[in-house]
Amino acid sequence: MKTPQRSQPRSHLYLFLALHIFLVFGIFGCKQQLPQESELTKTTVISLKEEKTILTKPFVHVVYFWLARPDNAADRAAFEAALERFLATSAYAKTTFVGTPPTATRAVVDDSFTYNLIVSFESAEAQEKYQNEVAHLAFIEQASHLWEKVMVYDAITSKN
Helix, strand or coil: CCCCCCCCCHHHHHHHHHHHHHHHHHHHHHHHHCCCCCHHHHHHHHHHHHHHHCCCCCEEEEEEEEECCCCCHHHHHHHHHHHHHHHHHCCCCCEEEEECCCCCCCCCCCCCCCEEEEEEECCHHHHHHHHHCHHHHHHHHHHHHHEEEEEEEEEECCCC
16 A cells, blocks of 8 residues: 655645745845955965065065164154165165064064165165165265164075
8 A cells, every 4th residue: 555645735835935935036136245255365475475585586675773762652653664765766675675573572673763764676776776875875974873773684585
């Protein structure tokens, strides 16, 4: 004897169809509302690539400045203005980074400096030319009275 098959109530079928329609339109609707690639993502990627170029140049010039009056807002503003003019007009500096020290959390970290400048060059010869270029000499003339100490560390790439 055959067992009679129970027929599904139509309400289950409508619920099934409604759920699928909701999922299909919900998923595609969300995808259309979200941007494909946000501007922030593009900027971040570009920024990371630009920051990475500092490490790809064969000659890196790292400078630490200790201002004579690091808490003086006018001195800091004058130093930053001179530094911005210099970096905007340097013909030889290929990539630059200007920073201030974070609060040190480890004994091996020196946070005593006021500003840090990292500049990279295409070659040691370009760095030599930079030392005597008008923009660099003008920066020294405009800002040297503001600092009490400067330390420079130069490095060349260890890769051939």
